[in-house]
Amino acid sequence: MPTVLLVEDDPNLGLLVQEYLTMKGYQTDRATDGNKGLELFMAGEYDLCLFDVMMPKKDGFTLAKEVRMGNRDVPIIFLTAKSMKEDTIQGFKAGADDYITKPFSMEELLLRIQAILRRYQRTADIVEQTTYQIGSLSFDYPHQLLSRRAESGADVPPQKLTSKESELLKLLAQNLNQPVSRSFALKMVWGDDSYFNARSMDVYVTKLRKYLREDPNVQLVNVHGEGFKLIV
Known part of the structure; x- marks a missing residue:
């Protein structure tokens, strides 16, 4: 069962995404701010991360940079209400693999997750650097x-x-x-x-x-x- 870390400060959207992904076979842990998200990430092992951009305590860009310090390979998708080109560029500079703008359909989110996990499965180095x-x-x-x-x-x-x-x-x-x-x-x-x-x-x-x-x-x-x- 793939594991997903979802960090989203909107409780309604967060719960909706968590329930949908769980229904589709993804074990999904959820946090409501960047600090709690980082704590969950360091305590567990995840196949993919979904980060909201605008969050209290620690924004999604900062969270992604810190996650990348500990794991350069885990795929990250940003969930955001912003669609400006500058924000998209900043997201990819922070280590994003994909970027989906709210509002989005659950089907589209699932397809993007599946595509990224397939790509990572094909290209992942199975031998950890030692x-x-x-x-x-x-x-x-x-x-x-x-x-x-x-x-x-x-x-x-x-x-x-x-x-x-x-x-x-x-x-x-x-x-x-x-x-x-x-x-x-x-x-x-x-x-x-x-x-x-x-x-x-x-x-x-x-x-x-x-x-x-x-x-x-x-x-x-x-x-x-x-x-x-x-x-x-």
Whole structure:
């Protein structure tokens, strides 16, 4: 049964879409604002997301960008009352796969969902990425190893990472040269963005910086007001 995350602040439309998709065989979870939507996304696994654009607390564009930090592949469809060209462009820049303007028929929404899921099923890489190249450094996520080759070509003993170091480095490597917000990293790796977890993350960031110094072309920098960025 395909799983769908629906984030729509209109309770009537949200319930209607949820009931229709459930009737058509889609397990559908629903949230009424962007913050709750992100919490559901990080707690579950979804085959497709339906995001309203204009929502309280966090709009659909922002939600999509944060979802893309944790999962670059999950398809996203925007539901919106807006039809201006600029909004459509902004939606696709935020990571949308499709864009449907309200009011819409349930049949049209279902056909778009089916088309996108078929396309993703054909093109999805069934092997999850497990190794990441960070400059001259190679990160083996399953074995939690960060390694490099000496200039002479000889192998250098790899650095063994802890589970938290590996999870954090994976998130940064998936968003190479892109900012990752502190709050998002904390929720993805630690489960919540409490003060004590934030202090713990700062310690792990310092450790990762030490390991990454092996390549002078690699930097883990603070981005004021946003979070961190792994730069090559």
